Amino acid sequence: MSVLAGYQREIYFDGLRGVLPVLPTDLGALERVAAERLEPRAFGYVAGAAGTESTARANRDAFERRRIVPRMLSGVTEPDIAVELFGEPMASPVLLGPVGVLTIMHPDGELAVARAAAGLATTMVLSTASGHPMEEVAEANAGGRRWYQLYWPKGRDLAESFLERALAAGYRTLVVTLDNHTLAWRPRDLDHSYLPFLRGVGIANYVTDPVFQKAIGHPVGEHYLRDAAMAWAAVFGDPSLTWDDLPFLRRHWDGPIVLKGILHADDARRAADAGMDGVVVSNHGGRQADGAIAALDALPAVAAAVGDRLTVLFDSGIRTGSDVIKAMALGARAVLLARPYAYGLGLAGEAGVRHVVRSLLADLSITMTVCGIPVLREVTADVLAGS
Ligand SMILES: Cc1cc2nc3c(=O)[nH]c(=O)nc-3n(C[C@H](O)[C@H](O)[C@H](O)COP(=O)(O)O)c2cc1C
Numbered sequence: 001m002s003v004l005a006g007y008q009r010e011i012y013f014d015g016l017r018g019v020l021p022v023l024p025t026d027l028g029a030l031e032r033v034a035a036e037r038l039e040p041r042a043f044g045y046v047a048g049a050a051g052t053e054s055t056a057r058a059n060r061d062a063f064e065r066r067r068i069v070p071r072m073l074s075g076v077t078e079p080d081i082a083v084e085l086f087g088e089p090m091a092s093p094v095l096l097g098p099v100g101v102l103t104i105m106h107p108d109g110e111l112a113v114a115r116a117a118a119g120l121a122t123t124m125v126l127s128t129a130s131g132h133p134m135e136e137v138a139e140a141n142a143g144g145r146r147w148y149q150l151y152w153p154k155g156r157d158l159a160e161s162f163l164e165r166a167l168a169a170g171y172r173t174l175v176v177t178l179d180n181h182t183l184a185w186r187p188r189d190l191d192h193s194y195l196p197f198l199r200g201v202g203i204a205n206y207v208t209d210p211v212f213q214k215a216i217g218h219p220v221g222e223h224y225l226r227d228a229a230m231a232w233a234a235v236f237g238d239p240s241l242t243w244d245d246l247p248f249l250r251r252h253w254d255g256p257i258v259l260k261g262i263l264h265a266d267d268a269r270r271a272a273d274a275g276m277d278g279v280v281v282s283n284h285g286g287r288q289a290d291g292a293i294a295a296l297d298a299l300p301a302v303a304a305a306v307g308d309r310l311t312v313l314f315d316s317g318i319r320t321g322s323d324v325i326k327a328m329a330l331g332a333r334a335v336l337l338a339r340p341y342a343y344g345l346g347l348a349g350e351a352g353v354r355h356v357v358r359s360l361l362a363d364l365s366i367t368m369t370v371c372g373i374p375v376l377r378e379v380t381a382d383v384l385a386g387s
């Protein structure tokens, strides 16, 4: 690695020609720009969290509290950020996590994210609540690697249909989100009376689904969007699900299964006992249980409990390269990014998503070099102060 690396070099050399980066390179600052430029209700939906937003703040605070201790004369010239997940080599440990209703950020929504992800060799996790049908997103992601996130609906036949369609469209790993069967108390959206799906946004996978269409008794054209949105609200989540329901997933998914929203070591053990392949330690970015533990604070106990049996992934608060290092040092094998790329999309479409991912990966590699960390997948808590 020379003094300047990759995207960093590109940005400085563009600057010599008077060309500045499309968006801020500090992904925390991106939120401030998004607040100024995006439609206020749509911005509020993405930025917001549950209740007093104390868990969202705790997520960031947990990163702030951990400190890396850089090591000198480590001779790191080419930091290695590659990982392997479920037997598949991945160029980096950063996945684009599931974010629903991305069309409130940009009309191309998930299609733009899919194109950006394919071009950058990063993996996208497509939400069930996408604004474009999963088959079209898969086409936009041709040549890329993609995972599918299930919001497990009421009605086994609809869940089965989603899983069948996702497999047919080439999604390989299933992420089942457990922490949002019921939308939380989110004051920003309540005060705006703004829920995109009730206006028919983010329900593309439902309205294109034969099982869903049959349930509402007719195909869904524009004219019927209101009916469809109400039908969506009736089937979206199923709070009655328990650990006993998990075998259904295995019967209908031919690939790795990851449970998202795990915060307790006992829940992680139950996931392993149920034959799952991984967990995402996550509190949904503080959007569900306000007052919940910071996701990073939950990570060490989960990793200690199941790190040898399951692939432990992490999200909720990743904004910088050192955040990725900290999460991996505490036991994550890879991380998911959410709000920053949604802002990138809202502010500059596909180019904005590319900018966000390239910035984070450049920051990660450079931070490894300046901290003397040669191989990210081998990092341990030893790199953190107090360990
Ligand atoms: C606008 C928005 C929509 C989201 N939609 C989904 C979703 O459809 N499925 C899901 O599992 N998680 C969803 N999440 C949660 C994210 O995947 C992630 O867990 C969370 O945002 C934490 O990451 P962050 O701090 O990088 O934003 C959503 C988050 C946001 C901000």
Ligand SMILES: O=C(O)C(=O)c1ccccc1
Binding pocket: 099, 100, 101, 129, 180, 197, 202, 284, 287
């Ligand atoms: O807003 C969210 O956090 C979320 O997960 C969601 C739920 C339903 C539809 C779209 C997004």
